[in-house]
Amino acid sequence: MKKITDKIPVGILGATGSVGQKFIELLQDHSWFKITALGASERSAGKLYKHAANWFQQTAIPTRIANMVVSKCEPNLPCKIVFSGLDAAVAGPIEEAFAEAGYIVISNAKNHRMSEDVPLLVPDVNPDHLSLIEKQKTKGKIVTNPNCSTTGLVMALKPLDDAFGLDKVSVVTMQALSGAGYPGVSSLDIIDNMIPYIAGEEEKMQIEVLKILGKLKDDKVDFSDLTLSAQCNRVPVINGHMESVSLSFKKSAKKEDIIKVWKEYQSEPQKLGLPFAPQPPIYYFDDPRYPQPRLHRDLGNGMAVSIGRLRECTILDYKFTVLSHNTVRGAAGGAILNAELLVAKGYYED
Amino acid sequence: MKKITDKIPVGILGATGSVGQKFIELLQDHSWFKITALGASERSAGKLYKHAANWFQQTAIPTRIANMVVSKCEPNLPCKIVFSGLDAAVAGPIEEAFAEAGYIVISNAKNHRMSEDVPLLVPDVNPDHLSLIEKQKTKGKIVTNPNCSTTGLVMALKPLDDAFGLDKVSVVTMQALSGAGYPGVSSLDIIDNMIPYIAGEEEKMQIEVLKILGKLKDDKVDFSDLTLSAQCNRVPVINGHMESVSLSFKKSAKKEDIIKVWKEYQSEPQKLGLPFAPQPPIYYFDDPRYPQPRLHRDLGNGMAVSIGRLRECTILDYKFTVLSHNTVRGAAGGAILNAELLVAKGYYED
């Protein structure tokens, strides 16, 4: 892997939005990347970032960013990599325009996730899928990360799929409020309450997991043949998606072996020592009360996944609880790790 | 059914506790029952109720009750029916002593739920199980209601079991805080958080449902042969247990037929016009955002069950969401309905 000597200039598309702000927060001290461009809507363009954005992160706007002038989301930004936190409503054509113009687009939007030649990438799970970008005919490339409720789940599933072969996976999510963006869910709808519905979420989970756990064959992803059923709920938690999972394997598996494959799991990001790679990527708790969102969402700087309560299931084989930070591991942080993998694999040239 | 002319005197065991207070609140204007005795621990006995209880219901202590003197939980109370809101730690021998002495014990405690000759009763689901008490050899009788997370579930399952035959039921609960009693869950453990574990809860659900949905044969309950798997979570909601359910049937079932059997469901309490019988017992919502705890827990005065989001499941046949009020339908209110059924069926004599 090539050593990064000078920081790589990167841009943020949708820089004033919820995901865009998270990109800025997470990238401010990044050892490889330096933000050199902020793209947003026409309404924001031309303003100083501090005037354009309604910043609502817990840390202050980084001073250098606060005083940068916001640009339009047009492919003339001073960088070769752009992180896209654009809304799905506008992400499609903008990201394509950047790819046409030669930019590497690291997208958190759903628009291109299911395209045949676009990797739906979780570097700890399917790093080899990155090579799909070689099939993209544009000068630039698009790489996507999955929906926030998918990411934590596939992190827990991958070691099990490798070891025992997944057959059926039933998941009920209890998802945090930040997953709905800002202002998102009204306080009147969620205090002393929960909502058993998140539009489009179950459909996304049910297909994305199959692509991510699919095998790369002849430059195509052969989707996993496991069967997934998802039920998605919104709960009054700020950050951290919890999921109650039950599943069955193709091979027989002992409880202690399952815990072992989780605890020992290492993947490409750990081996490459990528800056955002969590080490370990997976925590397993013996205390049955754990994991919990507020206690464990920040493990591994929000990039690790926490698992607990593995026990037998009377219907499928086993059941357990998994937790991951939805705006870090499940969105901006996951996208940054995608960019790191791409650079480490030599797909970025000065 | 005999007409109730004079109100029936009843006592409350564990009257100062969380369930005891709910009994008092719900019984204060009951058309059949009148509280004539309050039993509690030795520490409380001899005091006025208003001095003995740390009352934390949203309505004020009924004035007449406030000034009643608390008795010990000994079988010399001026009534023939007692409602037991005792802790499981002490409920066993006290309830037995009352039954020996000729009292009808309507218990919310878990101690006798699984005894062969004790009905685990949900009057809208298994009213015929009440006749099990005829097998009890004591002069008095014990009737129990199930765990709060079981009650809502069996209300949703019973019409389906009758119509299509249940095979497998997988349930993930998101349970309210009041289910843990008072003070129960620390605020520091649950604000901006949730807990994936409730001690003993999954085990209780997995066996209680089978007894309740069992058939009465030769004066015994032949447990249901369905397979149940439960995962129980605590969420920051005051009242109202939500459950994400997936299930399979023995017969094939169409979506519209399932909804129809729920909407048209009527059982013994409705036919008898029992005071606490919800009418309808089951609400089905077409709006995918419903039911929600804060909006729907009080339907039917907290005795109705709300269901929504019926849709096909990729692993089992269907999935849906069910909600019920855990301290009303799932505890004190359910016990009161049990007492009403018992009276209506002629098991109480002046």
Next chain:
Amino acid sequence: MKKITDKIPVGILGATGSVGQKFIELLQDHSWFKITALGASERSAGKLYKHAANWFQQTAIPTRIANMVVSKCEPNLPCKIVFSGLDAAVAGPIEEAFAEAGYIVISNAKNHRMSEDVPLLVPDVNPDHLSLIEKQKTKGKIVTNPNCSTTGLVMALKPLDDAFGLDKVSVVTMQALSGAGYPGVSSLDIIDNMIPYIAGEEEKMQIEVLKILGKLKDDKVDFSDLTLSAQCNRVPVINGHMESVSLSFKKSAKKEDIIKVWKEYQSEPQKLGLPFAPQPPIYYFDDPRYPQPRLHRDLGNGMAVSIGRLRECTILDYKFTVLSHNTVRGAAGGAILNAELLVAKGYYED
């Protein structure tokens, strides 16, 4: 007072909004009024109410209302009294048009509150101010109720002002989320958090209290000369505004006398037996932990005010805590009581 034989037809302006929904919920079983018209924006006009409104109250839409057709907010509605839950942004000219056309407008909006000939009315506090409407030159009349944070406060202050003469009042509010309308405050802004600012709120409190506690002289309100200072905070509570108050009197007052004047307070609505008049209007709690929003906001069907913790102040004379239900007493319910007073006083003719 004239006996109400037939129910009086009333309309709701802004019927689909947050306050409009509360008007519908509170008026559905009203003994004097019957909703015969629902006015809303052009976008909603012509639709059935159930299709036009995003109903988010805890009770279901009353069936009769659900199937009424929504009208535009134009002064041709089949009623003579209209309740206005319109946004301040549009309320001004619409309410004036209705008044010009002969309607009695019972408004919750701020637009006309400070007009010299418009009563800013809290029937338990300044019922005599109602006669101000005789000065209005229009065929119809406009009556307003104050801001939700003002109402609870003046209810607590009025008996003290009568008895001891108020000099200075310092109030810090902790206001509920429903006061901000729907969707109002984002859940991301308020869970595990609070906000020390509500735009315009302090200014409204500081002037409205003076008008309401003013004396009617020569058909004008002579504003109270007390000095008020308000600090307004938003807290994560669904309903119920709490206020920490400290104040000084012109005369000396003993603690027991203050409590006595609160406990014995009776005003015009109680004397007239108005349907929405709380009896008693004021609760005083000796328990220092009370009042609390969730426990006491619904006292008197949400129309009573709760007070506790009266104690001496080292700077002013006394301090205490006051609670009132902001969307009932402080908005829709208060407006309905205004209409009741107006009818009882003979200002409505068939």
Next chain:
Amino acid sequence: MKKITDKIPVGILGATGSVGQKFIELLQDHSWFKITALGASERSAGKLYKHAANWFQQTAIPTRIANMVVSKCEPNLPCKIVFSGLDAAVAGPIEEAFAEAGYIVISNAKNHRMSEDVPLLVPDVNPDHLSLIEKQKTKGKIVTNPNCSTTGLVMALKPLDDAFGLDKVSVVTMQALSGAGYPGVSSLDIIDNMIPYIAGEEEKMQIEVLKILGKLKDDKVDFSDLTLSAQCNRVPVINGHMESVSLSFKKSAKKEDIIKVWKEYQSEPQKLGLPFAPQPPIYYFDDPRYPQPRLHRDLGNGMAVSIGRLRECTILDYKFTVLSHNTVRGAAGGAILNAELLVAKGYYED
């Protein structure tokens, strides 16, 4: 100031409790101190810390600490400085025994705060009060920090008192749940609710502020002559006490001058560069929505104080909002800063 070459061994009294855990969390990477002893009750003594403590911090137990054996709270611990997070019920005699035996006791308990020869110390406010310990006749010494609601307030008041002379201060607090310890406030008492009462809190604030802002004269503290009135409320926030303050000065003060003295405030900890000294100690926000607990409690690693909304008051001169982290700045972190000041001032000898 002497350079710290080897880390100073310190012990924790009450190490398994809520404050004790926070001491451990904050001291784990401290540049001057190293934990060498953990004191707790007899029940815990002899166990490994990880078995004795119900650890509920968001970070994991530091590995070295987890495997230390807990001792009794007897003055034979291998260190010369002990941090006391003991409950007030037991702190008095234990802390005295340690002082008698020659230990420096840095206490968070209230027991000795008002003793004439014990400094009630906030190093950014009254560092000179530390010299009071010279009057203590024991071989060891006791230093205390104030109540958590006092600390944030005096940080905001001190620069104003220096510049303009404080006359009257009226404060209404909205305090976080962690201030009540663990399990502390029941979730059933605080979700969708607040409590207008914290036992003993107002009395503590009203006297502690006067001692801290007092002047040292002839080896005694001459208490400040300002008048303070406090009203204390509990709100559903995990960490971070907010306070709505109004006050009057002896001299006239302009708004911009007040903001200036806050922004430019520097005190002994900043000058000495103490490890836990926040820099700046005070943040002032122009945005009227700020400060907010979740957004700003962690500024300066939880040691800084945040202020906003300075504006004129109609009764006193000015009003504003102040926020500080109650378990860091207001408890364990404040105590650690006290120890740092004591060491820097030469009161600790190897």
